Amino acid sequence: MTDVLLVARSHLLTALRERVTLFWFLVFPVFLLVVLSLVFGRIGEDGGITFDVAFVSFDRTAGGFSDAIEQVVDDLATPAEAGAKPLLSLRRPGSDEDLAEFLGAAMVDVRRGRLAAIVAVPAGFDQSVRARLSPTAAPEDVPLTLYVGSGNAASGMAASILEQVFAGVDRAILARVGRFDESAIVPHRTTWVGSDERETRYVDFLLPGIILMGFFTNGLFGIPGSILFSRDQRVLRRYWVTPLSVPRYLAGLSVGHLTLCVLQYAILYVVGRFALGASVSFAALDTALYLVLAAATFMAFGFLIASLVRTATAGMAVANILNMPMMFLSGLFFPITGLPAFLTAIVYANPVSYLADGLRASVGVESGVFSPILVVVVPLGWIVVSAAVAAWRLRWDVGR
Amino acid sequence: MTAFRALLRAETRLFVRDRVALFFTFLFPLIFILIFGFLMGDVDEPEATMGLYVAPAASDEILRPILDASGLDRVVDLESVADLHSAVTDRAVDFGLTWDGEALDFLYHPNRVQENYAFSQIALGIADAFNLRRQKLDPILPVTSIHVGSEASTRWFNQMIPGILAFAILSSGLLAVSGHLTTMKERKTLDRLLVTPMPPVALLAAIASIRLVVVYASTLLTLLVSVVLFDLAFSIDWLAFTLLIFCSTLGTMGLGTVIALVVRRPSSAGNVANVLAMVMMFLSGIYFPIELMPSFLRVVSRALPLTYLADAMRFATGVSDMSFVRFWVIVASFLALALLLFPVLARYVVRPGRR
Numbered sequence: 001m002t003d004v005l006l007v008a009r010s011h012l013l014t015a016l017r018e019r020v021t022l023f024w025f026l027v028f029p030v031f032l033l034v035v036l037s038l039v040f041g042r043i044g045e046d047g048g049i050t051f052d053v054a055f056v057s058f059d060r061t062a063g064g065f066s067d068a069i070e071q072v073v074d075d076l077a078t079p080a081e082a083g084a085k086p087l088l089s090l091r092r093p094g095s096d097e098d099l100a101e102f103l104g105a106a107m108v109d110v111r112r113g114r115l116a117a118i119v120a121v122p123a124g125f126d127q128s129v130r131a132r133l134s135p136t137a138a139p140e141d142v143p144l145t146l147y148v149g150s151g152n153a154a155s156g157m158a159a160s161i162l163e164q165v166f167a168g169v170d171r172a173i174l175a176r177v178g179r180f181d182e183s184a185i186v187p188h189r190t191t192w193v194g195s196d197e198r199e200t201r202y203v204d205f206l207l208p209g210i211i212l213m214g215f216f217t218n219g220l221f222g223i224p225g226s227i228l229f230s231r232d233q234r235v236l237r238r239y240w241v242t243p244l245s246v247p248r249y250l251a252g253l254s255v256g257h258l259t260l261c262v263l264q265y266a267i268l269y270v271v272g273r274f275a276l277g278a279s280v281s282f283a284a285l286d287t288a289l290y291l292v293l294a295a296a297t298f299m300a301f302g303f304l305i306a307s308l309v310r311t312a313t314a315g316m317a318v319a320n321i322l323n324m325p326m327m328f329l330s331g332l333f334f335p336i337t338g339l340p341a342f343l344t345a346i347v348y349a350n351p352v353s354y355l356a357d358g359l360r361a362s363v364g365v366e367s368g369v370f371s372p373i374l375v376v377v378v379p380l381g382w383i384v385v386s387a388a389v390a391a392w393r394l395r396w397d398v399g400r
Numbered sequence: 401m402t403a404f405r406a407l408l409r410a411e412t413r414l415f416v417r418d419r420v421a422l423f424f425t426f427l428f429p430l431i432f433i434l435i436f437g438f439l440m441g442d443v444d445e446p447e448a449t450m451g452l453y454v455a456p457a458a459s460d461e462i463l464r465p466i467l468d469a470s471g472l473d474r475v476v477d478l479e480s481v482a483d484l485h486s487a488v489t490d491r492a493v494d495f496g497l498t499w500d501g502e503a504l505d506f507l508y509h510p511n512r513v514q515e516n517y518a519f520s521q522i523a524l525g526i527a528d529a530f531n532l533r534r535q536k537l538d539p540i541l542p543v544t545s546i547h548v549g550s551e552a553s554t555r556w557f558n559q560m561i562p563g564i565l566a567f568a569i570l571s572s573g574l575l576a577v578s579g580h581l582t583t584m585k586e587r588k589t590l591d592r593l594l595v596t597p598m599p600p601v602a603l604l605a606a607i608a609s610i611r612l613v614v615v616y617a618s619t620l621l622t623l624l625v626s627v628v629l630f631d632l633a634f635s636i637d638w639l640a641f642t643l644l645i646f647c648s649t650l651g652t653m654g655l656g657t658v659i660a661l662v663v664r665r666p667s668s669a670g671n672v673a674n675v676l677a678m679v680m681m682f683l684s685g686i687y688f689p690i691e692l693m694p695s696f697l698r699v700v701s702r703a704l705p706l707t708y709l710a711d712a713m714r715f716a717t718g719v720s721d722m723s724f725v726r727f728w729v730i731v732a733s734f735l736a737l738a739l740l741l742f743p744v745l746a747r748y749v750v751r752p753g754r755r
């Protein structure tokens with residue numbers, strides 16, 4: 001038993017002493033969890049994002065609808081409460097500034113991504129709205145203009161929010177002139193389908209995926225790296241002249257690997273829970289067992305790679321090549337739907353896809369892509385196949 | 401010249417044999433384009449399918465034309481509320497709507513965390529239009545959106561491709577020095593070369609030439625695949641594009657020199673270069689816009705060379721705009737980095753290995 005624990009300790013210490021290993025196994029998953037949560041977790045939340053927007057009015061009618069639009073935009077640029085961030089950070093023309101020049105410069109800034117959008121009230125806007133309100137006058141088409149940047153996600157979001165705000169203003173004006181009966185508004189509700197009846201937060205969706213990513217990189221790089229470098233540097237050969245047997249070496253390697261997985265899980269969980277406010281719970285027996293299954297699958301996958309290559313350098317090359325496609329074609333970070341057949345085939349062959357689905361299901365963030373049987377059977381199948389191939393092909397010494 | 405030719409041949413062979421370098425230069429951008437192209441190619445025009453259940457007692461006379469005009473890809477009629485719940489749960493539809501004559505109830509799958517925001521915006525538009533039309537009213541505040549910018553850049557995926565090209569250039573340049581040269585140093589290959597009549601400049605010129613050719617070919621291949629497979633449009637300024645690749649490849653090799661000098665063990669330099677490239681990739685606005693980042697991350701992003709390289713590549717491929725002055729300042733900065741750091745690199749090549 002001591003030899004098994006010594007091999008485990010050696011594997012663990014080697015991983016923890018190697019700064020690059022530490023980075024990929026521990027720092028990078030934490031970095032990704034934090035960055036993705038900070039970026040995507042704020043979309044749609046009040047005060048999440050402040051958009052840089054310019055406002056210009058060419059309509060000089062005092063006290064008219066153009067002033068009302070300006071007031072609405074001003075309100076959006078004012079924080080709802082002290083310390084909160086406003087929705088808009090507003091840029092306006094100076095009192096002596098030429099409005100056409102201001103608009104031209106602002107359009108250049110939208111094109112170059114320095115502004116999310118421009119709200120422009122055209123000349124004659126007030127008159128046009130009044131004509132629309134009049135039952136007899138024929139209204140001129142003088143629409144409120146939103147300038148948005150092509151292909152700019154922030155610009156698209158800002159425009160979408162502003163359109164909703166102006167639709168609300170539209171209804172308020174119609175109600176004030178007595179044409180829209182607010183008491184007759186048909187309410188619209190939001191229903192979340194499923195048991196929780198609330199929307200899953202992005203960090204809760206992401207955390208299980210990042211934990212799996214940590215286990216995956218650990219298995220993909222850690223196991224072949226440990227075996228192949230030890231073999232190439234003839235460290236294993238020295239082991240075999242001691243009473244240490246191959247099965248006991250493997251047992252030690254597995255214990256060390258699983259301990260590293262536990263460390264990864266603990267760090268990611270603490271950061272997710274306490275720094276990012278994740279509420280997803282892993283404190284259930286089936287979840288714990290599933291995490292062990294995931295770690296074992298990736299460990300077996302690591303053995304498979306180690307058995308298919310001749311040198312450590314080749315092993316790392318293969319791991320590098322497999323790493324990104326397997327991670328991105330698995331639903332770890334975003335949903336995988338609507339893919340063409342050849343990519344769908346990769347998704348279905350990829351053990352990470354099943355483990356991501358299964359782990360999320362076990363913590364209540366189910367995505368329902370695979371059946372509950374498949375999310376257990378397919379990873380088990382990978383373990384069996386990988387172990388069989390490794391037992392058949394893996395060489396334990398450079399000389400053999 | 402003979403030394404240069406011999407080194408060029410040797411470097412070409414080395415590069416072709418280096419599977420990791422080949423992967424990261426040629427296959428990595430292509431794999432990313434294939435994955436992201438199919439996953440996110442239509443992110444700007446989401447094809448949302450809505451499940452609809454209208455109670456027998458309710459009329460859908462007003463609702464139907466609004467749904468037809470709402471930009472939905474498809475509306476699937478379902479027989480009951482339970483069927484609608486199942487369809488949303490099983491993802492047969494993206495979101496759902498029940499209309500019972502009294503309220504519009506929009507149903508969402510709680511775990512579609514990255515898509516529900518877009519669906520909810522469509523739902524809000526439907527509810528607004530429905531309430532106006534029900535009272536026989538038209539909007540009095542018509543809003544029109546004008547898209548500003550290059551026609552080529554109307555899709556987010558178009559913006560992503562030049563970012564991927566910029567990343568390929570950065571990795572290739574960094575790893576040419578902090579990876580390839582440092583490995584040569586560690587294996588004492590450089591020491592052996594130095595006792596031959598080879599001038600260090602010939603070695604650097606051979607390495608830089610190979611990287612330039614390979615990076616140029618890789619970027620062209622990536623652009624070609626994205627145009628053919630995903631119908632993307634680029635409006636390439638070939639002079640700007642070529643000069644940007646030339647200067648940025650040399651400039652990033654200069655940055656690789658800094659890593660090689662700072663990192664004590666030559667073998668660790670490649671790892672550090674990999675780590676830095678990967679961190680920069682996520683913070684440089686390549687996969688998600690900088691505008692969506694919190695303010696402190698935007699500051700970090702603005703300090704990274706990859707951010708400027710990606711911006712300049714977007715400009716050179718015609719998918720986004722920037723002033724000519726800014727573009728040429730970026731190109732000149734990379735060239736200046738190269739001019740400043742190549743003499744240092746030459747000294748690094750001839751310096752005896754550290755113990």
